[in-house]
Amino acid sequence: MQHSVQLTYDQKHSLSWGKFIGSLLFAYFGTGLISGLFVVLPAIIYTHGLTDKKQIALYESIGNTGNTLLQLLVLLLFIYKFEPIKRLLFPIFNFQVLKKVRTYIYLFLFLGLSILINQFFLASLFPDAPQQQSNALHLETLKQYKILLIIGSAIFIPIFEELIFRGIILQFFQQRFPFWLASIGSSFIFGIAHTYSLGIMVSAFIMGMFMAVLCKKTNSIIPAMLFHMINNTLAFLL
Numbered sequence: 001m002q003h004s005v006q007l008t009y010d011q012k013h014s015l016s017w018g019k020f021i022g023s024l025l026f027a028y029f030g031t032g033l034i035s036g037l038f039v040v041l042p043a044i045i046y047t048h049g050l051t052d053k054k055q056i057a058l059y060e061s062i063g064n065t066g067n068t069l070l071q072l073l074v075l076l077l078f079i080y081k082f083e084p085i086k087r088l089l090f091p092i093f094n095f096q097v098l099k100k101v102r103t104y105i106y107l108f109l110f111l112g113l114s115i116l117i118n119q120f121f122l123a124s125l126f127p128d129a130p131q132q133q134s135n136a137l138h139l140e141t142l143k144q145y146k147i148l149l150i151i152g153s154a155i156f157i158p159i160f161e162e163l164i165f166r167g168i169i170l171q172f173f174q175q176r177f178p179f180w181l182a183s184i185g186s187s188f189i190f191g192i193a194h195t196y197s198l199g200i201m202v203s204a205f206i207m208g209m210f211m212a213v214l215c216k217k218t219n220s221i222i223p224a225m226l227f228h229m230i231n232n233t234l235a236f237l238l
Contacts, residue, residue: 015084020172023085027075027164028193035070039063060138061145065152072160079163089167094220106217107227110210114231118203126199133196139236149236158228165190165208166215166224183212207231 043063050056079085097103142149165186173182187208194204211224
């Protein structure tokens, strides 16, 4: 029988709205600023003046992956060191769910539904959305080195984003609102974060809802991370 994670009074109230907003700003923007100073800025300086497109693509791919990795590491360090966030997220780092068959049933059911919605509904409404996202992310350049693209965008980014959206945001909202309001709110913010096009924002919102429900059904953030990884991998390979 599935049991919901029970939080103590201290766990529920140790993170105020002020700490939540501050933590969220640091997690999303602060980590990017730090990684930008140590990875992106040196990469821009190093590639300045280069004319070989293949070489430029390689350095951009390495820089993109390195930037994402550093952001993730800074976020993990922040979660570990900042006790209110650590207590908020600790209960959902449940790897035991990977031993349960029902976890994979939920995972692949939601993946299948997400693919069907994107292929047969959103693709007809927003046919230019994939190309708009590709242009915004410079995927034509990054796809020249698919291994680096997969490592950065289909492994590091899903973990990073899930820690923020299904981790910090969803868990905080669930402590204060009914689950469906919390899932809609966190998914809406997830959609807003993907401003490449309206179609991508709608797709991200739907995907966020599936991952929120997956977290609820399994009492773990791990299946949502796997969902996100598989989804991104398929998107970049197909």
